[in-house]
Amino acid sequence: MTVWDRPEPPARPVPLDRERIVAAAVALADEGGLEAVSLRKVAARLDAGPMRLYGYIATKEELFDLMLDEVYGEILPEEPARDWREALRGHAHRTRQASLRHQWLADLLGGRPTLGPNALAVTEAMLSALDGVADLDTVMRAVETVSAYLTGAIRREIASLRAEQATGLSERDWQRAHGPHVSRMLATGRFPALAKLVHDGTELDPETTFATGLEWVLDAVAAKLA
Amino acid sequence: MTVWDRPEPPARPVPLDRERIVAAAVALADEGGLEAVSLRKVAARLDAGPMRLYGYIATKEELFDLMLDEVYGEILPEEPARDWREALRGHAHRTRQASLRHQWLADLLGGRPTLGPNALAVTEAMLSALDGVADLDTVMRAVETVSAYLTGAIRREIASLRAEQATGLSERDWQRAHGPHVSRMLATGRFPALAKLVHDGTELDPETTFATGLEWVLDAVAAKLA
């Protein structure tokens, strides 16, 4: 046995904490999606055994909660908004941007009540921007309605973005698998309105689609706040 | 060896087809959520080995797609709507009802582009109700905006419903685990608007919350279609 194949010493790893664990998990998810996050892989990134993590985390779901709240930190407004509308609009666009950076966010958004400190701070920012504009119930409805639109729109956008990426990697697989299926369906004549839309509809840019829908919803909110 | 412990003959199972497989999977998911759906358990319900399913299904994800489209069958309108507004409203409420019956639907809705026959038919119904009301782009935006609200609102409602159910089973676990955490957060004074809402806000009935937000969005759509 020479020095070369002598095993390295256990490499006494840096002491762990939640932040480092969450950061590793986020990095993993950014690279390979949520399903690439396994406790074993997270631990491996930190030169630790899998069970080590259970000193800081009770369950994998809790790790997901922490990841989500971590990203809510990126969504916090840097400065207070001028008015309620800009607050809601800003929140929406920041959330969308974060979801484009961390596509796995679409899988988590709205999936469970989020009570982390950053999520609370984000909600607080919206609520305070609406404070006094209307009664409490209306304010709450406004926030919830906008959030619902947000969540849904982002989810759909990420979903089709993924479909594109997947088919980009193996385009003709998709063409052969689903393309003809859908085309055949449309050709049956059972879906005339849909066929017309696919045939004549213009491809819409996702960002303006999102923004347009958002403004519609904001208009609706404005009408109710008045 | 007596007749009693003689193993039963292989029980030659009924021949499989996609419908039976999907039905078994849906039943499983209704009982225990999406995570209770494993190919082994689905196969067991049909007196088959796990690999038997691969003759009818390429992958587990495909099974989920089929389950989703199966439920879209419950969402199809029974008769054509009188006008576009009723079409969209009806679609929304039917989707919500289906999600209450099959809570796992919340995990799938909007998660991937849905191209099954029932989903296409549902979309067709909405589009045809809007046909001629405005130009194609606007119609598409209307459908997408309402769908986005739908998806998000249902997701949130099911999420909090699950939280309630989970805490119902072990109430003081939740009280001890998260209750004080949130209370402490609010007590820090860093979230005044949030605290006021929690303190003074009235508990809103989910159904009317959903309906109210929906009407807001429909109002917005109406304003743009005009």
Added chain:
DNA sequence: CTCATATCGATACACTGTATTGGCGGATTA
């Protein structure tokens, strides 16, 4: 009746989240 073929399902594999337990280090006490 024999043989070829093709289909089906049992076995196998790599991987998951987590419970259990054995061993090791450091702190505490005689």
Added chain:
DNA sequence: TAATCCGCCAATACAGTGTATCGATATGAG
């Protein structure tokens, strides 16, 4: 200082997952 004990950490273990592989079996042809 020496010995003991306690607490923590991680290796092993387990039950389960989705799916690839491949051998047996059943079917059809000659």
